[in-house]
Amino acid sequence: MTQPSGTGPVPPNPQHPGGAGNPPAYGELYRGDSGSWRLPAAIAAAGIPVGLLWWLLAPGGLNLLSGNPSLASGTNAEGWLPRDLVLAGLFLLAGCVTGFLLNGKRTGAPMPGTVLSAVVGGALGALIAWQSGVLAGQWWGPDEDTAANASIAFSLRAFAVLAIWPAAVAIAVFVANLISLLGKPPEQDS
Template identity: 50%
Template sequence: MTQRIRRRFSGLQWAWFAVATAAGLPIGLLWWLLAPGGLNLITRDPALGTGSNPEVWLPRDLTLAGLFVFAGCLLAVFITDNARQSRQEDLVLALAGGLAGAVLAWQVGTFAAQFWGAPADTSVNASVAFSLRSLPVLLLWPAATAVGTFAISLLTLLKKGPEGTAGPVAGDAAPGA
């Protein structure tokens, strides 16, 4: 007779998903506020203020990419908190929340541009309107979370040693050698 083991997700684990998803709201607004073609608070250059200038399109996507990498690294720091035992379910839910937050940020940014921005004539090119030209940018948030979690976990493991206590690490002499 085989027994099935069911794991229940605790409320804290679902909080990783909810917080990462909800963080998409302010990130989307920040994207519109900071990016060229949006409110353009970074450069404040009038030439970069409208999407009709093709030189705006790449910096607009890169602004969102930078916000996603920052959010992913920050989420990785919180997931790998040393005060509690990290589990794989936390990481999976945080990655899913990061992806959902990225999609939400993209939609909030484009909605903010439609709501508060000037109307754009998209008959020449759809990228004239405040939009995201490179959809793979949406994967940067979960990717930064995964890489950050790996790096922090690896550094923590190297610091503690192979037995989980402060012991010799790579490059140290073995005891009794």
Template identity: 55%
Template sequence: MMKPTRRARPRLPWAMLAVPAAGGVPVGILWWLLAPGGLNLITREASLGTGTNPLVWLPRDLTLAGLLVFAGCLLAVFLTDKKRRDPQADLLMGLAGALCGAVLAWQAGLLSAQLWGPAVDASANASIAFSLRSLPVLLLWPAATAVSVFVLELMHLLGRKENGGKDDGGLHRSQHVAPGPVK
């Protein structure tokens, strides 16, 4: 009698979900430290230090947007590592982790403002308190990751095709030196 064999199910790369998600916490704290309306370490201009100035609201959102795009590009570099066993699963888990990380960054920034920022009366407008006015900014981390992975993989494929399918150490055919005496 034969024993039934179990088919090995591929394991999901949970680290590709957990690491970007956990990375959202320092990104959120950094957002509060750098953004106008937060600690404002970028400009240090007093008029941009409080949320009562409406000119603060857009740069505050753009600061988080820039941090999320940078995090997405950085994650893409790790996702395009050629030593991955299942790159498609890594990409999907990385994109899910990026979305979770963006939400955690948003919430960590708001919590940082409540814990370490001055008390703010936001009865006139909710944007006076440290907040995110444009929620689609949270999609920038996974979007930047996806676009960067696409570009990096495309560059890798084009570089491989140009070299005739083999890696010659980065030298193009026109740069190879033929052996022989130098005249």
């Protein structure tokens, strides 16, 4: 395979925002998204408010969701599963919102690299949310004696919950694209 001589016409770039008569700058045809780190960074940064919300809502934290005073302390083992489920629900919500915002109102599916970076951002966001919730529990929660069990402190027992956010991003993008394909009329052959 030989390289093009470079003296021929420049192929048109369908993604080039310039006028139709202006050729794109060198490298613009093949350049990836220059802000490729911004999407996963923004999604990962969303993990901080998700983690704080987990501590506010879950048993063992401020327990605003159930309001049951017997679940407010981490010494009650009946609050450990709901604590993990609150985080799972927040991750599911965050993943669905991320996936549907990623699809947006554009026609067509997002690029596979964009979806992959959003999934990576969701995984990082899940880790950040988990750690920021645990940190909030250490800072603002009551001092608990964890000698009997480490789960007495505000923590996550089911680590598989961390996979929900990135999985929900991928599933939400798939469902949004499937819905957009179902709404399109079939193309006519001419």
